[in-house]
């Protein structure tokens with residue numbers, strides 16, 4: 001089914017070969033948020049829509065306990081092999097039906113090109129779901145893509161879109177345009193820190 005609400009849509013793209021969105025490494029603006037200092041976040045991190053899990057692998061090597069979730073089987077199978085023996089659970093699951101045990105469980109969500117994969121009508125549900133898996137004081141660190149196109153995925157994400165969807169559940173701490181985005185995404189990204197209400 002050619003509908004991004006379903007895993008087949010994404011799985012087919014992985015089966016065609018390395019997808020265009022996959023850069024083979026973590027996004028530099030997200031690395032910058034952790035580099036050079038002890039992270040002030042707690043230990044348990046969720047990476048939703050992780051794909052091959054480049055951010056997840058980086059975070060586990062920093063010492064965090066990471067749960068990386070994607071509903072496509074191909075990248076999860078690949079990540080499971082690379083993460084063997086590490087404190088990284090690669091979970092094949094729809095982020096909208098995460099196990100109940102993750103309610104209030106995480107200290108931090110690290111979001112990279114998952115939100116832009118979510119159909120517009122589910123964006124509010126996405127924000128609510130992310131708030132629901134965070135404990136008191138939990139934070140979301142996200143790199144959001146304002147690509148300036150109408151159709152998707154990837155679906156355009158402006159600061160207004162972020163406020164419209166996340167304000168009911170999160171307080172925005174910082175929102176900034178990074179200067180070290182991947183080529184082709186320069187000036188189109190927003191690095192955002194927000195705290196669960």
Ligand SMILES: C[S@@+](CC[C@H](N)C(=O)[O-])C[C@H]1O[C@@H](n2cnc3c(N)ncnc32)[C@H](O)[C@@H]1O
Pocket residue numbers: 004005007010011021022023048049050051052053069070071072075093094095096112113114117118
């Ligand atoms: C554009 S890709 C980005 C992957 C990865 N974050 C990266 O930067 O390479 C979006 C990913 O989100 C996953 N995804 C989309 N909707 C999802 C959902 N409802 N539950 C779990 N994963 C989902 C897709 O399977 C895909 O791997």
